[in-house]
Amino acid sequence: MxxxxxxxxxxxxxxxxxxxxxxxxxxxxxxxxxxxxxxxxxxxxxxxxxxxxxxxxxxxxxxxxxxxxxxxxxxxxxxxxxxxxxxxxxxxxxxxxxxxxxxxxxxAEQDDTAVDETYRLQIAILEEAIDELPKRKREVFRLCRYEGKSKEAVAEQLGISPKSVKDYLKQSNKAIKAYVSMRYPYAGETTLLLTWLGMW
Structure with missing residues (x-):
């Protein structure tokens, strides 16, 4: 056990x-x-x-x-x-x-009673966009953004170069933002979240 x-x-x-x-x-x-x-x-x-x-x-x-x-x-x-x-x-x-x-x-101001629903919506939108990425880009994004690993650590784990990790990450950020902007143009603060995502 x-x-x-x-x-x-x-x-x-x-x-x-x-x-x-x-x-x-x-x-x-x-x-x-x-x-x-x-x-x-x-x-x-x-x-x-x-x-x-x-x-x-x-x-x-x-x-x-x-x-x-x-x-x-x-x-x-x-x-x-x-x-x-x-x-x-x-x-x-x-x-x-x-x-x-x-x-x-x-x-914009947000009613406190809507906070939980906003969290769920933003998580769902972000996950939906990530799921649309090709497998390798999805792996790189999750390891760097969600797990906070360095580009060098991700490169070693996946057997690719740090430059490839950097390129995949840049392409993933761009693709996620484009997906959300196209599918959810009125998603409100999700747009700010994605702006933050780009500097995370």
Whole structure:
């Protein structure tokens, strides 16, 4: 029998869906550094990034029974951390003209009751677009974006050159954005999420 420390990520996700706190802790250890780094890129302030990080993982625990098993949790964390960072920016935009200058794009208000539905929609749209990628590009995208691996590590894992990884990633970003723009032109904040995706 496998111990907690030897569970695969998919096994951890399945255990999380059963309310296993140990699996939650393992997923936190697996992902918290990458999620924090991505939040920090958006909010720019370490103290706020840390708060948002904790909020993301609180949400993961609160939504543990709704998580889809058999899939990586990376996409869920990616979308939720983006949205929580965006909510933070909305508050700051109201409070600071200087902050508006730092983030000069218009952000619409969102009813709090619609937040969960927005997360689900964005995750579904992003996953749909990723599934349309050729197999190798899909692998590169998930390893780099969701799992936070370096281009060099992905190149070694897949037996390709770092330049190929860079090219696949660039092509994947472009293809995903084009797919969403074509299929979901009124997807609202999903467009901002994809802009963030390009710098992740």
């Amino acid at each position: 496998k111990t907690k420390s030897t569970l695969t990520e998919l096994e951890e996700v399945a255990e999380l869906a059963n309310g296993n706190i140990g699996a939650f802790n393992q997923l936190y250890e697996r992902y918290h550094q990458r999620v924090y780094a991505n939040i920090l890129k958006m909010v720019k302030a370490p103290e706020y990034a840390e708060e948002i990080l904790q909020d993301v993982f609180v949400s993961l625990w609160q939504n543990r029974f709704n998580i889809r098993t058999g899939e990586s949790i990376g996409g869920w964390l990616f979308v939720v951390s983006f949205n929580k960072s965006l909510t933070f920016l909305k508050r700051r935009l109201k409070d600071s003209i200087e902050f508006v200058a730092t983030y000069p794009f218009e952000i």
